[in-house]
Amino acid sequence: TSATGAPLSRTQADPPPRRFGDAVIEARDLHKSYGTTPVLRGVDLDVRQGEVVALLGPSGSGKSTLLRTLNHLEGLNGGSVLIDGEPIGYDLRGAELSERTIARQRVSSGVGMVFQQFNLFTHLTVRENVAGPLRWVHGVGKAEADTRADELLAMVGLSDRADARPRQLSGGQQQRVGIARALAGNPRVLLLDEPTSALDPERVAEVLAVIRRLATESGLTMVIATHQLRFAREVADRVAFLRDGVIVEQGPAAQIFDAPEQPATRRFMRSMA
Ligand code: ADP
Ligand code: MG
Numbered sequence: 001t002s003a004t005g006a007p008l009s010r011t012q013a014d015p016p017p018r019r020f021g022d023a024v025i026e027a028r029d030l031h032k033s034y035g036t037t038p039v040l041r042g043v044d045l046d047v048r049q050g051e052v053v054a055l056l057g058p059s060g061s062g063k064s065t066l067l068r069t070l071n072h073l074e075g076l077n078g079g080s081v082l083i084d085g086e087p088i089g090y091d092l093r094g095a096e097l098s099e100r101t102i103a104r105q106r107v108s109s110g111v112g113m114v115f116q117q118f119n120l121f122t123h124l125t126v127r128e129n130v131a132g133p134l135r136w137v138h139g140v141g142k143a144e145a146d147t148r149a150d151e152l153l154a155m156v157g158l159s160d161r162a163d164a165r166p167r168q169l170s171g172g173q174q175q176r177v178g179i180a181r182a183l184a185g186n187p188r189v190l191l192l193d194e195p196t197s198a199l200d201p202e203r204v205a206e207v208l209a210v211i212r213r214l215a216t217e218s219g220l221t222m223v224i225a226t227h228q229l230r231f232a233r234e235v236a237d238r239v240a241f242l243r244d245g246v247i248v249e250q251g252p253a254a255q256i257f258d259a260p261e262q263p264a265t266r267r268f269m270r271s272m273a
Contacts, residue, residue, distance in 0.1 A: 022049040024084055024189050024221045025070060031078035032065055032245075039065045041245040043079070047189065047223060052215045054232035054253065055225040057242035058268060063225035064116075066242065067191045070223070071111045072102060083109040084188055107137055112187030116194040118178045120166040126153065127162040130181045138185055145184075152180035156210050172203030179210055189221040190214070196228060204228070211235070229272050233257050241265045 025047040032040040039062050047053050055063050068074040070081055072089035081088050088109045089102055097105075120129050130149035134140040140148070153162050156176035166174050175195055182190055195211065196204045208231050214220050215235040226232050232239060233253050240250040241262070249262045260266045 022084075023047070023082075024049050024051075025223070026082040026085075027066075027070060027079070028081075029079040030066070030069055030076055030081070032062075032069055032074060033077055039245050040069065040076075040079075043242075043245070043247055045070075045223075045240060045247065047221060049221055050219045051237045052222045052224065052235050054236035054239045055223060055242060056227075056229070056232065056239060056256075056268065057225075061242045062245040063242055064193050065245075067113070067193050067223065067225060070191060071109075071113055072106055073113070083111060107185075110185065110188040112182035112185060112190045114175070114178050114182045114190065114192040114195050116197050118166070118171075118174045118198070120174055120177055120181075122166055125163050125165060126158065126169070126177050129166065129177055130184050133181060134184045148184060149180070152183055153177075155183075156180045157206075170203055171199045172206045175199065175203075175207045176210055179207075179214075183214075187220075189223070192222065192224040192226075194225050194227065196226070227272065229257070229269070241268065243268075 023046055025045060027043060027045040030040045030043040031038070043066055045066070055066065057063055065074060069076055072081070075089060086105070086109060088105045089097070121132065124132060127146060127149045130152055131142070131145035134145040134148060135142060150159065150162060153159050156179055158173060158176055158180070161169060161173060166177065169177070192211065196207050199207060208228065211224070212235055215222060224232070224236070236253045238250060239253045239256040240247050241256060241264070242248070243264050249256060249260060249265045256265065257269065260269060
């Protein structure tokens with residue numbers, strides 16, 4: 001099974017056209033604490049349509065927390081997130097929202113998520129993992145959801161494993177299912193949380209190949225937390241460096257890699273070299 005499957009397509013009911021350069025994510029002054037421990041301490045992040053942003057930073061700097069607040073998998077203690085101009089996790093009039101309303105916002109915001117540990121449904125087949133959320137969350141009928149799942153599995157090079165269970169797959173294959181599942185709802189933005197960190201070294205390349213194709217061929221807006229610096233440099237339009245819950249430096253990939261201004265960024269780059 002190769003990672004270079006069928007051509008990429010975004011053929012399902014496309015959302016209204018957006019222009020390259022429109023803001024897709026506008027995160028302002030995000031604050032998040034666990035108990036009394038502050039984890040995000042005033043993060044601002046804008047991501048434009050079609051942009052690929054790499055989120056770098058040491059372990060514990062808040063990368064996962066930041067990604068999870070963008071999707072409102074974690075609530076905020078302060079600040080705001082707009083996805084395509086729509087609030088998520090709160091109401092523009094400041095009203096308290098029910099979990100149900102937040103869940104609806106999360107679906108309509110169209111933020112797909114790829115997790116470090118894949119988070120596949122172990123009791124479902126590969127095809128069901130991809131088709132299931134389309135049916136349960138997006139109300140797509142079974143036949144159409146299965147067709148869409150098979151297209152996506154072809155795209156990630158897993159057509160021949162559609163009827164397998166996740167545990168019968170390698171880590172790299174499981175993560176490719178995770179990517180197919182995240183794409184099923186035709187997201188406006190895809191968040192990837194260290195998508196290759198849980199993989200054996202020999203399985204990293206096949207997953208990076210799929211993400212690289214998404215970045216270069218589909219025009220999908222992406223935020224990727226990663227420790228794969230060479231990959232980040234290659235695919236990212238912009239790099240944001242997070243440390244202790246603050247983005248200490250961000251800019252074009254070449255600038256952050258070749259001429260970081262902040263000592264913390266320089267130290268990090270040296271330590272990873
Ligand atoms: P990163 O992804 O950059 O490694 P995280 O966002 O996972 O960073 O974690 C940032 C900090 O928040 C760490 O100190 C971590 O221990 C803490 N943290 C993360 N999730 C939780 C949680 N659910 N409860 C308590 N502390 C947490
Ligand atoms: Mg993390």
